[in-house]
Amino acid sequence: MSEKVKVSIDGITIEVEPGTSILNAARIIGGDIVPPAMCYYSKLEGSGGKCRTCLVKVSKGSEKDPRPMPKLVASCRTAVMDGMEVQNITSPEVKEARKGVVEMLLINHPLDCPVCDQAGECHLQDLGYEHGSEATRYEFERRTFDRIDIGDKIQLHMTRCILCYRCVYVADQLTEKREHGILGRGDASEISTYIEKAIENDFSGNVIDVCPVGALTDKTFRFKQRVWFTKPVEAHRDCPTCTGKVSLWYKGEDVIRVTARKDVYGEVEDFICNTCRFEKKNTNDWIIDGPRQISNRSVISSNHYEQLAPPPVVRKNLALQAANKEEFERATKH
Amino acid sequence: MGRKILLEHINVPGINTFDVYRQKGGYRALEKALKTMSSDDIVEEVKKSGLRGRGGAGFPTGMKWSFLAKPEGKARYLVCNADESEPGTFKDRYLMTYIPHLLVEGMIVSSFALGANTSYIYVRGEMMPQIRILEKAIAEAKAAGFLGKNILGSGFDHEVYVQPGGGAYICGEETALIESLEGKRGNPRIKPPFPAISGLYNCPTVVNNVETIAAVVPIVNDGGDEYAKIGIGRSTGTKLISASGNLNKPGVYEIELGVTVEDFIYSDEYCGGIANGKRLKAVVAGGSSVPILPANLILKLANGENRLMTYESLSDGGFATGTMLGSGGFVAFDEDQCIVRNTWNFSRFYHHESCGQCSPCREGTGWMEKVLHRLEYGHGKLSDIDLLVDVSKKIEGNTICPLGDAAAWPVASAIRHFRDEFEWHVTNPKEAMERNYGLAGYADPLPKPEEVM
Numbered sequence: 185m186s187e188k189v190k191v192s193i194d195g196i197t198i199e200v201e202p203g204t205s206i207l208n209a210a211r212i213i214g215g216d217i218v219p220p221a222m223c224y225y226s227k228l229e230g231s232g233g234k235c236r237t238c239l240v241k242v243s244k245g246s247e248k249d250p251r252p253m254p255k256l257v258a259s260c261r262t263a264v265m266d267g268m269e270v271q272n273i274t275s276p277e278v279k280e281a282r283k284g285v286v287e288m289l290l291i292n293h294p295l296d297c298p299v300c301d302q303a304g305e306c307h308l309q310d311l312g313y314e315h316g317s318e319a320t321r322y323e324f325e326r327r328t329f330d331r332i333d334i335g336d337k338i339q340l341h342m343t344r345c346i347l348c349y350r351c352v353y354v355a356d357q358l359t360e361k362r363e364h365g366i367l368g369r370g371d372a373s374e375i376s377t378y379i380e381k382a383i384e385n386d387f388s389g390n391v392i393d394v395c396p397v398g399a400l401t402d403k404t405f406r407f408k409q410r411v412w413f414t415k416p417v418e419a420h421r422d423c424p425t426c427t428g429k430v431s432l433w434y435k436g437e438d439v440i441r442v443t444a445r446k447d448v449y450g451e452v453e454d455f456i457c458n459t460c461r462f463e464k465k466n467t468n469d470w471i472i473d474g475p476r477q478i479s480n481r482s483v484i485s486s487n488h489y490e491q492l493a494p495p496p497v498v499r500k501n502l503a504l505q506a507a508n509k510e511e512f513e514r515a516t517k518h
Numbered sequence: 519m520g521r522k523i524l525l526e527h528i529n530v531p532g533i534n535t536f537d538v539y540r541q542k543g544g545y546r547a548l549e550k551a552l553k554t555m556s557s558d559d560i561v562e563e564v565k566k567s568g569l570r571g572r573g574g575a576g577f578p579t580g581m582k583w584s585f586l587a588k589p590e591g592k593a594r595y596l597v598c599n600a601d602e603s604e605p606g607t608f609k610d611r612y613l614m615t616y617i618p619h620l621l622v623e624g625m626i627v628s629s630f631a632l633g634a635n636t637s638y639i640y641v642r643g644e645m646m647p648q649i650r651i652l653e654k655a656i657a658e659a660k661a662a663g664f665l666g667k668n669i670l671g672s673g674f675d676h677e678v679y680v681q682p683g684g685g686a687y688i689c690g691e692e693t694a695l696i697e698s699l700e701g702k703r704g705n706p707r708i709k710p711p712f713p714a715i716s717g718l719y720n721c722p723t724v725v726n727n728v729e730t731i732a733a734v735v736p737i738v739n740d741g742g743d744e745y746a747k748i749g750i751g752r753s754t755g756t757k758l759i760s761a762s763g764n765l766n767k768p769g770v771y772e773i774e775l776g777v778t779v780e781d782f783i784y785s786d787e788y789c790g791g792i793a794n795g796k797r798l799k800a801v802v803a804g805g806s807s808v809p810i811l812p813a814n815l816i817l818k819l820a821n822g823e824n825r826l827m828t829y830e831s832l833s834d835g836g837f838a839t840g841t842m843l844g845s846g847g848f849v850a851f852d853e854d855q856c857i858v859r860n861t862w863n864f865s866r867f868y869h870h871e872s873c874g875q876c877s878p879c880r881e882g883t884g885w886m887e888k889v890l891h892r893l894e895y896g897h898g899k900l901s902d903i904d905l906l907v908d909v910s911k912k913i914e915g916n917t918i919c920p921l922g923d924a925a926a927w928p929v930a931s932a933i934r935h936f937r938d939e940f941e942w943h944v945t946n947p948k949e950a951m952e953r954n955y956g957l958a959g960y961a962d963p964l965p966k967p968e969e970v971m
């Protein structure tokens with residue numbers, strides 16, 4: 185059974201294990217052809233299929249049954265078949281549908297990015313920027329909710345929520361007792377705990393990391409700093425409850441936030457415990473592993489590790505080089 | 519007179535009790551099945567009968583049954599979908615109220631065919647009287663030895679349970695129904711896996727509509743071939759139609775598939791024409807989620823022939839000029855009804871009933887409802903009409919379950935066929951608040967198709 189199956193995504197062919205989802209196959213290829221995913225989280229069983237941003241077109245079902253699939257499918261929950269041909273960014277239909285989904289996700293989102301702690305590392309921002317339109321056609325009042333404190337460390341701001349259910353799966357799968365779920369239905373549904381009860385669990389803080397938007401935020405970090413002014417470094421400590429592998433976010437000398445290590449798709453390497461996350465905020469609690477690699481396309485990378493290389497137009501033009509001499513030397517010194 | 523199969527004895531006093539039902543030939547199919555037939559024989563008969571799912575999708579029942587996985591050592595389940603909550607459809611409630619033993623008998627026979635030792639009837643929570651009626655019927659059947667261990671000495675054990683529903687339209691979707699039956703929130707599951715492989719408690723499950731299961735009884739009694747003689751083409755047998763709206767005689771009718779729509783509306787045997795001597799403006803032929811058609815298109819096909827009450831004829835012309843038989847919720851609108859208001863009303867229903875799991879339906883249904891509300895109350899803009907078409911397109915086909923499609927179709931079809939009326943609401947907002955648009959040209963004879971040289 186372990187024979188690999190061949191799948192082609194936007195014309196790029198790859199061999200993967202049977203049972204791999206289209207999304208994961210695309211992630212192995214990487215690059216622009218990876219469908220965006222707001223609700224799928226590989227570490228949470230049963231997640232995915234809800235946000236509909238990862239829709240793709242299957243133009244050939246498999247080698248055995250070459251019929252195309254009648255509807256667009258959620259790539260995160262559809263397994264590849266041998267000989268399957270998938271169209272993502274090469275299909276205008278997919279792009280149109282995705283644009284529609286992004287618009288729907290944003291019609292009730294408050295767009296309060298300027299005051300939102302998630303700004304700069306928000307997947308909805310990326311999604312809107314990459315796949316959405318510049319303006320909305322929605323002219324009605326957006327739905328709002330009151331902010332809820334889930335314990336003294338986590339704040340839930342339902343107004344920003346896109347109902348991806350990731351935190352519900354965390355509450356279900358990481359913690360023993362289910363204390364947190366969905367109330368109501370349709371566009372009135374909300375994530376909540378029963379009668380605003382605090383989540384008492386060592387791993388409850390992970391709901392902050394899995395949240396793709398700013399709906400669940402760390403109260404110890406709230407309004408402290410914009411993420412792009414902080415410097416992330418990888419660190420670890422000997423933790424009795426979790427693996428202790430984290431990212432520390434520095435502002436100057438101070439650790440102002442601790443999160444799990446996330447990959448380029450926003451998925452954590454290991455879930456971390458609340459002690460690591462909320463209580464160990466001194467450098468001497470940690471062993472620093474080194475600076476964290478941040479994609480140079482991320483706003484977090486600005487000002488930091490990547491040297492500010494002069495733009496090509498400066499490099500080619502001697503007059504501009506002379507005018508920017510001081511800056512140019514500083515940038516190219518290393 | 520068309521033949522009645524399901525409702526043959528509906529007017530017999532006391533047919534809801536075991537004794538009268540038995541006198542009228544009830545539980546004959548059960549005896550025949552258990553004593554003389556194997557389970558494969560029954561599946562074969564159902565296949566031969568051409569019976570198609572009566573809940574709306576019209577999928578061939580025999581084929582659905584043969585897809586059921588049969589792994590060793592795993593229970594199989596039959597679930598009856600009695601969560602009837604589509605606006606315009608009320609046939610299952612009628613059947614369960616007046617002739618509950620037909621459903622119970624059908625459940626036992628179908629379970630025998632599928633090899634299920636436990637079956638569930640998931641009844642819409644609001645139908646408390648029907649739940650009591652079914653429970654009484656099950657108790658009577660059990661007392662007579664048609665349920666329990668070793669039924670009629672055949673070695674087949676069976677129990678039927680009635681489960682009150684969770685009170686949501688979405689629980690009528692088969693995977694949401696299974697979730698709800700398991701005691702969880704009624705959110706549709708993502709398919710695959712289909713229930714035939716992994717359904718209730720991760721076991722192979724068949725979910726069938728009340729009417730489908732009831733129709734198994736006459737099929738076993740008279741044979742599949744006999745059943746297939748009724749009807750036209752791939753639409754075999756009889757169908758319960760819940761007729762409502764501005765009709766002289768609304769109610770539940772059993773029709774032989776193949777009756778013309780015109781006959782169904784105007785003949786005295788069925789609905790007896792439009793009430794108060796008015797004229798027909800539009801029809802929703804299969805429950806609120808199917809496309810609405812104006813009078814001229816529902817009566818005639820694009821080629822000028824009469825439209826029939828069959829799966830094929832109603833969907834003739836695709837979504838451009840056709841609709842669907844759906845669950846048989848036949849709603850007629852007379853010339854004084856406002857299509858914009860009706861579309862808003864349907865849209866309001868889907869907004870309220872969306873489960874909120876996937877984004878296009880959660881956000882889109884609410885958006886459409888708000889725009890339609892604005893149109894209906896005279897604050898609309900002309901661009902709103904195209905916006906609605908676009909939003910409905912973005913929802914359709916992009917959701918986990920068919921509720922998104924069901925919310926999009928009525929809006930898209932109303933605008934497709936009644937665009938003038940929507941535009942009139944925008945251009946004459948004051949007048950639209952005081953009077954209705956009227957019949958306009960919606961009952962005019964269809965233009966002759968142009969001859970292609």
